[in-house]
Amino acid sequence: MRRSVYEIRDKVLSGKRLVLNPLQLSNLALIPREHAKVYAGRMVKKGFAHRLAEGVISFTDDPFVIASQLIEPSYISFIGALYLQGMIQQIPAIVECVTTRNSLRLERLKIEYHKVRPSLFYGYERIERYGGYVFVAKPAKAVIDLVYFGLYPREIELDLNKVELASMVKAYRKLGDYRAKRVVEWVEKDAG
Numbered sequence: 656m657r658r659s660v661y662e663i664r665d666k667v668l669s670g671k672r673l674v675l676n677p678l679q680l681s682n683l684a685l686i687p688r689e690h691a692k693v694y695a696g697r698m699v700k701k702g703f704a705h706r707l708a709e710g711v712i713s714f715t716d717d718p719f720v721i722a723s724q725l726i727e728p729s730y731i732s733f734i735g736a737l738y739l740q741g742m743i744q745q746i747p748a749i750v751e752c753v754t755t756r757n758s759l760r761l762e763r764l765k766i767e768y769h770k771v772r773p774s775l776f777y778g779y780e781r782i783e784r785y786g787g788y789v790f791v792a793k794p795a796k797a798v799i800d801l802v803y804f805g806l807y808p809r810e811i812e813l814d815l816n817k818v819e820l821a822s823m824v825k826a827y828r829k830l831g832d833y834r835a836k837r838v839v840e841w842v843e844k845d846a847g
Contacts, residue, residue, distance in 0.1 A: 658686060663694050664703045664714075673714040673787040674707065674724035707764065715787055722750040722766045723789035729754040729768055730779035730790035733806065736797035739782065739789065742813055753792070753800055769804060772830070778823050795819045802841045803827070803834050 663684045667675065670683060681691040695712045698704045704712040713721055719739060723731055730736075733751040737743045749765045755776050759768045778796030781788050792800060795815050801807040824842045827835040 658684065658694075660694060660697045660701060660703070664698055667714055668786065671783070671786070671788045672724065673720055674711065675713075676711050680712070715785060717785050717787070718750045718765060719789050719791075720784055720787040721764065722752050723791070724787065725764075725766070726752070726754055726756060726759065726768055728776065728790075729756075730776075730792055732769075732779075732792040732797050732800040733804075734797075734801075736792040736800075737794060737811075737813070739784075739791045740794050740797070742794050742797075743811065769800075771800075771803075774826050774829070775803070777826070793819065795823055799823055799827075799838055799842075802838050805834070805837070807841070 663686070666684050667673070672679065672683065675683065677688055677691040677695060680695055681688040684691065684694070686694065692710070695704070699706050699712060704714045707713050707721065707725065711725065715721065719731055719735065723729060729752040731739060731750060732753045734743070734745065734747040735750045738746055749767055752766065752768045753771050753776065754768045755773050756768065756770065758770045761767070779790050779792045781790055794813065798807065798813065798815060799820070820842050824839055827838040
């Protein structure tokens with residue numbers, strides 16, 4: 656069954672997944688994978704989507720949606736998460752995410768992924784954004800991630816949930832590395 660580019664575009668936009676590789680487009684549009692590459696090219700040519708990388712298209716320009724959906728699993732953290740959660744007004748120049756995959760910096764897209772152990776990959780939620788979705792750290796986890804990577808700016812004062820902080824720091828107590836110790840010390844001293 657042949658499908659028009661318009662049908663496939665509408666099918667994609669009716670869902671929340673706005674960044675797709677050929678396999679994801681194939682599964683979503685119910686078309687063979689080899690056809691998905693052709694349809695992706697046609698949608699880029701018509702201006703419905705734009706190419707992010709080889710084989711990856713996006714139906715949005717929102718850097719937060721792109722960052723959250725481009726590399727999986729990942730969630731937006733650090734200053735970007737605090738911005739999305741309404742804790743600060745500052746829009747970050749680069750969207751920083753946490754992932755269990757290898758660290759990666761995408762200069763052209765202004766996105767950076769930081770690798771953590773799977774045991775530290777928690778404390779995030781899915782929120783709707785501009786017709787798509789993002790996975791974003793809860794405020795306490797965003798700050799913990801900043802402290803873990805040694806990036807917490809001292810000038811930011813936030814009213815964080817102390818119970819949530821105490822609960823989230825448990826996973827760090829089990830680790831012996833210097834970054835985990837830094838988080839535990841920060842929660843006990845500065846946040847406590």
